[in-house]
Amino acid sequence: MNDDWHMLAEEERLFCDVLTRICADEIAPRAAETDETAAFVHDQLAVLGQAGMMGANLPEEYGGGGISAPALLRAVAIVAAACGSTASALTAHYLATDSILIGGSDAQRHEWLPRAATGEALGAFALTEPTAGSDPADMKTRARRTDDGWHLKGTKCFISNGGVADFIVVYAVTDPDKGHRGISAFILPKGTAGLEPGPAERTMGLKGGHVFTLNIDCQLPHDAILGDEGRGFRTAMQVLDNGRIEVAAQCLGLAGAAMDAAIAYAKDRVIGGQPLTERQGIRWMIADMGVAYRSALLLSQDAARQRQAAHDGAGGRFSLASAMAKLAASEAAGRIADTALQLHGGYGYTRDFPIERINRDLRIMRIYEGSSEIQRIIISGNMLA
Numbered sequence: 001m002n003d004d005w006h007m008l009a010e011e012e013r014l015f016c017d018v019l020t021r022i023c024a025d026e027i028a029p030r031a032a033e034t035d036e037t038a039a040f041v042h043d044q045l046a047v048l049g050q051a052g053m054m055g056a057n058l059p060e061e062y063g064g065g066g067i068s069a070p071a072l073l074r075a076v077a078i079v080a081a082a083c084g085s086t087a088s089a090l091t092a093h094y095l096a097t098d099s100i101l102i103g104g105s106d107a108q109r110h111e112w113l114p115r116a117a118t119g120e121a122l123g124a125f126a127l128t129e130p131t132a133g134s135d136p137a138d139m140k141t142r143a144r145r146t147d148d149g150w151h152l153k154g155t156k157c158f159i160s161n162g163g164v165a166d167f168i169v170v171y172a173v174t175d176p177d178k179g180h181r182g183i184s185a186f187i188l189p190k191g192t193a194g195l196e197p198g199p200a201e202r203t204m205g206l207k208g209g210h211v212f213t214l215n216i217d218c219q220l221p222h223d224a225i226l227g228d229e230g231r232g233f234r235t236a237m238q239v240l241d242n243g244r245i246e247v248a249a250q251c252l253g254l255a256g257a258a259m260d261a262a263i264a265y266a267k268d269r270v271i272g273g274q275p276l277t278e279r280q281g282i283r284w285m286i287a288d289m290g291v292a293y294r295s296a297l298l299l300s301q302d303a304a305r306q307r308q309a310a311h312d313g314a315g316g317r318f319s320l321a322s323a324m325a326k327l328a329a330s331e332a333a334g335r336i337a338d339t340a341l342q343l344h345g346g347y348g349y350t351r352d353f354p355i356e357r358i359n360r361d362l363r364i365m366r367i368y369e370g371s372s373e374i375q376r377i378i379i380s381g382n383m384l385a
């Protein structure tokens with residue numbers, strides 16, 4: 001059998017092995033209950049904090065794990081295979097900390113990232129608005145200078161972790177005449193007067209990873225602006241280049257779990273005196289799942305490798321690779337989970353098997369952090385440039 005993760009360093013393999021054990025012992029056993037109760041995954045994130053996962057995306061200088069992008073891909077997939085809700089809350093936290101890492105000053109990085117890396121401070125990333133989802137440059141949230149600093153006013157929606165986070169990175173318009181160059185990012189700490197999260201949305205899946213509307217009418221100090229004024233849109237786009245690979249990782253974890261469950265079921269289930277695996281139709285399903293999974297894995301690893309190369313000094317964008325990975329992995333994962341459910345027959349439709357939950361958890365992957373249609377726009381734009 002090929003070693004799919006041959007590119008990882010020895011210590012990264014050990015990190016992933018330990019994480020796999022921790023997820024199997026402490027996170028996976030709670031996934032079905034989390035889905036039933038829809039309780040936020042606080043405890044699971046605390047476990048990940050202990051395991052070093054809350055800062056795995058950050059350099060050691062800021063208290064992070066400093067692991068490579070391919071290792072991060074593998075690690076997020078491991079968490080997602082155990083519990084989709086936990087992986088989604090984790091990667092939303094990464095969007096917030098990546099915003100500070102990419103867009104913040106060194107003082108802001110040192111102030112926020114070490115606490116975020118341990119899990120002591122949970123982050124959220126507030127870009128989307130009710131009338132600006134696919135086109136965030138059209139956002140309406142306004143930040144105005146005041147004598148005391150900044151006044152932020154607007155509404156953000158579909159913000160993972162938003163109502164429970166210790167800090168929220170909010171993107172807002174500082175100069176409406178400058179289009180996307182008039183957007184800046186701000187750090188909004190929990191408890192700021194005028195920050196009012198709505199109730200958690202009632203979602204189809206990822207029920208333990210809550211999503212909120214945020215009503216914002218807040219006064220912030222001068223130093224709440226992240227880095228330079230007017231650089232927020234670029235920061236958000238760079239953060240999403242990373243984030244889309246993490247969505248691909250979630251897809252690999254969830255789809256891999258569905259495929260493994262389907263294979264185990266097909267081996268175990270005897271019909272007419274024969275296991276399901278003796279049936280050609282079932283074998284074709286297994287082959288199709290395997291091809292879809294591997295295609296998604298290879299594109300995701302390619303995107304992670306390009307992310308690492310950019311980080312190591314080659315510079316440049318990896319938006320094309322990231323968009324391809326997200327599109328391929330989210331679409332493949334949807335097909336894999338659907339095939340895995342079909343293979344289970346009526347049992348797959350019940351809550352007695354994890355396949356039903358995985359199908360619901362996966363549906364958002366084709367929508368958040370840029371829908372499949374947005375990924376196609378980015379991909380074709382790059383191909384035609």
Ligand SMILES: CC(C)(COP(=O)(O)OP(=O)(O)OC[C@H]1O[C@@H](n2cnc3c(N)ncnc32)[C@H](O)[C@@H]1OP(=O)(O)O)[C@@H](O)C(=O)NCCC(=O)NCCSC(=O)CCS(=O)O
Nearest residue numbers: 092134135136137158159160234237238319368369370374
């Ligand atoms: C589809 C889009 C990429 C198109 O964006 P625009 O057409 O508005 O922007 P451009 O004209 O392409 O570029 C404007 C500006 O930005 C710079 N840019 C663009 N991409 C990048 C990048 N990857 N890295 C760095 N800089 C970038 C570009 O050079 C231009 O700069 P200058 O003018 O030259 O200075 C975009 O609209 C898009 O991505 N849409 C999807 C938005 C999305 O994914 N939203 C999801 C939000 S988060 C979420 O869903 C989950 C959150 S959670 O779980 O809580």
